[in-house]
Amino acid sequence: MSIATYTVVGMTCGHCVTAVTGEIAALDGVKAVEVDLEVDGSSRVAVTSASPLAVVPVRAAVQEAGYDLAGVTR
Amino acid sequence: MSIATYTVVGMTCGHCVTAVTGEIAALDGVKAVEVDLEVDGSSRVAVTSASPLAVVPVRAAVQEAGYDLAGVTR
Numbered sequence: 001m002s003i004a005t006y007t008v009v010g011m012t013c014g015h016c017v018t019a020v021t022g023e024i025a026a027l028d029g030v031k032a033v034e035v036d037l038e039v040d041g042s043s044r045v046a047v048t049s050a051s052p053l054a055v056v057p058v059r060a061a062v063q064e065a066g067y068d069l070a071g072v073t074r
Numbered sequence: 075m076s077i078a079t080y081t082v083v084g085m086t087c088g089h090c091v092t093a094v095t096g097e098i099a100a101l102d103g104v105k106a107v108e109v110d111l112e113v114d115g116s117s118r119v120a121v122t123s124a125s126p127l128a129v130v131p132v133r134a135a136v137q138e139a140g141y142d143l144a145g146v147t148r
Contacts (some may be wrong), residue, residue, distance in 0.1 A: 013087055013089065013092060015087060015089030015093065018089075066088075
């Protein structure tokens with residue numbers, strides 16, 4: 001099992017959390033998504049997956065939801 | 075035709091606009107709903123209706139969407 005924490009900018013409310021969570025949860029191998037919403041800045045999104053995820057599909061999922069991926073910590 | 079402008083607090087993003095617009099648009103007699111989103115404060119929601127709306131159902135619609143009605147200008 002692998003956990004990585006992504007920083008996502010532009011999320012402001014619970015609807016944003018739902019949108020981002022839904023897109024990332026739909027990625028292959030993702031087991032859990034947990035969002036720590038920071039309305040005034042960058043939110044942290046912890047993603048648990050069966051094996052480490054490539055950043056490209058995670059970034060695409062975040063962008064699909066309408067936000068930007070600012071970084072990742074593994 | 076009647077137009078009233080409501081002040082709604084707590085809306086932060088396009089999802090919030092969609093939620094509020096949907097709830098108000100479902101009220102009897104509403105012809106159009108236009109939101110001017112102010113992320114850092116109070117947003118204005120202009121509602122066009124066949125005849126003047128009572129405030130109570132509009133307030134209920136806004137609360138149903140998860141926000142608070144702060145005032146109305148007719």
